Amino acid sequence: MVFVGGMGGLGGGMDVGQPNLSSAKPRGVLELEMRVRDLEHHVARLSLLNQALWEVLREELRLRDEDIEQRAHEVDLRDGKADGEMNGGPVRCPSCNRVSSGKHYKCLYCGQLFEKPLFG
Numbered sequence: 001m002v003f004v005g006g007m008g009g010l011g012g013g014m015d016v017g018q019p020n021l022s023s024a025k026p027r028g029v030l031e032l033e034m035r036v037r038d039l040e041h042h043v044a045r046l047s048l049l050n051q052a053l054w055e056v057l058r059e060e061l062r063l064r065d066e067d068i069e070q071r072a073h074e075v076d077l078r079d080g081k082a083d084g085e086m087n088g089g090p091v092r093c094p095s096c097n098r099v100s101s102g103k104h105y106k107c108l109y110c111g112q113l114f115e116k117p118l119f120g
């Protein structure tokens with residue numbers, strides 16, 4: 001008989017009620033691993049497309065990498081935190097300076113339209 005896998009010697013038959021030490025993973029773990037792989041694939045694809053888009057824009061509009069870094073910093077600050085992310089948190093209105101929910105795309109007080117995130 002041939003055992004496949006590294007843990008083939010464990011669980012010789014008298015282990016009823018013992019934790020399963022074989023390489024078999026619970027169904028929930030396998031599903032999470034699949035979701036993580038799927039998300040990693042999507043992130044890699046989005047990164048590739050972002051890079052391609054940026055290179056087209058940089059060439060067509062004669063921009064520099066510093067231009068997109070500056071704009072990214074400005075966009076980052078819209079939710080009030082310089083953390084490299086857009087979190088959809090509270091947004092301070094550039095017109096009336098009051099705070100609205102980032103889930104809405106206009107100021108709840110004065111109606112000023114906020115820049116809607118294209119990829120968010």
Ligand SMILES: [Zn+2]
Pocket residue numbers: 093094095096097098107108109110111112
């Ligand atoms: Zn406002």
